[in-house]
Amino acid sequence: MAILPIKPRFEPDKLKIYRILNARMKLSDQEIKYYHNLEKRYEGEMMFDRLMENLIGERLIINDLLLMQNSTTFQSDSVIFSQDSIDLFEVKNYEGNFKYESGKFYMLSGNDIKNPLHQLERNETLLRQFLQSIGCYLPIEPHLIFMNPNFTLYQSPINKPIIYPTQLGLFMEKFNRKQSKLTIKHTKFADQVLSSHLNESPYKVLPNYRYDMLKKGPTCRRCDSFSISLIGNKFICSLCGFNDGIEQMVMRCVGEIKILFPQMNITANVIQDWCRVMECKRRISRILSRNLEVRGYGKWTYYELKI
Ligand SMILES: [Zn+2]
Structure with a gap:
């Protein structure tokens, strides 16, 4: 039986709004790009959730978590409490050919993109500080997961916490090999994390729209x-x-x-x-x-x- 997340993932309201607007008005090229990224990202997260349905043992899964630490908000795609560790996941659904060079990610077409490893490192640091502030000192294991089977990273670094699409099966096997029994302490920490989750308003970054503009x-x-x-x-x-x-x-x-x-x-x-x-x-x-x-x-x- 799959472990039910204590915080399941829902389709983001922002994505729902973009989808309706895209059908009912003309979005700019930039807005369409942003909308497609939202769709793609959610699709990757759902693939990840399906993969995590294969987890066994006692674990607490918190998805799509938004916390504040040092007046900085940070969003984690998935945080999983196990007996001896907390696994932090950054999930990407990049598709196509990419290149890693001098600590940067590039599309093979040439444009550089935000380095997802930096995002993961930043999240790990903030999550660690947050957990320590509630007295939780379990080690954090960070993972950058590429879900899309059509993703290739040339010159990929081997000493980074990256899981490629071809490694997902082995990764899950290894994850499940570590037995996990939870105590009341784990539940207490996870509850504290959950109660600190912030709900972000979906209405902040949206195209301008009015009722009369929509088809x-x-x-x-x-x-x-x-x-x-x-x-x-x-x-x-x-x-x-x-x-x-x-x-x-x-x-x-x-x-x-x-x-x-x-x-x-x-x-x-x-x-x-x-x-x-x-x-x-x-x-x-x-x-x-x-x-x-x-x-x-x-x-x-x-x-x-x-x-
Ligand atoms: Zn149809």
């Missing part, structure tokens, strides 16, 4: 296209063939409005305007009342998520 209409849950039409009781995508029920589509629209405009009240009018294809407002109201908490009355009716 309205239903989009496909799988491919985000507008090539979707209501046939009978189903929305069918002519691009990828995916189909969605009416209720799912209305609730998908609610989710989009909620994440794009957290201050906006969800009303049948708003959802009708956003979905565009549903003629019958009463049908939308019925779906909203079934799934959400009804507030207000008559024409002032709006809906909130059920607690």
Whole structure:
């Protein structure tokens, strides 16, 4: 049985927002690049999580952790508490050919990129200081993991804590060979780490958008296209063939409005305007009342998520 993380990873809100905006407005080249990086990064992290499902023994897994130490915030992709160590993971989903030279990472095309080893070292130092401040002196094992099978690093250094795609299987075997039994102390430290986790607002670095700038209409849950039409009781995508029920589509629209405009009240009018294809407002109201908490009355009716 796979070990369930005590802090699971969720799709980042920032990624969800970018995905909706990318479908509904024109992003700049730079914004599209940033969005694709977010998608790619999350994809790599999910590959990593699937790999970690093979872990055995007693371990505490904390994903996507944001802590503050010395007035500096630092984000760790994964921190795993085992009996005799704490493993810190920086996960990369780089694809293609790269080169390591004089302590720097380059794409073979020539551009240099931020050295992920420096990021890992910085995180390790800050995590160590943080752990020591709560009285935890377990040694930290840092790992830089390249998940993408199409990644190659030329002139790769051999004395660095890097795991390449071809080494993942052996790495897991070795990891699991170290037996791990946890005590109440481990749990206490992990709880302290968890309770210090900061939630970063996804609304800080986003493209400028307003309600009236965004294209309205239903989009496909799988491919985000507008090539979707209501046939009978189903929305069918002519691009990828995916189909969605009416209720799912209305609730998908609610989710989009909620994440794009957290201050906006969800009303049948708003959802009708956003979905565009549903003629019958009463049908939308019925779906909203079934799934959400009804507030207000008559024409002032709006809906909130059920607690
Ligand atoms: Zn589709």
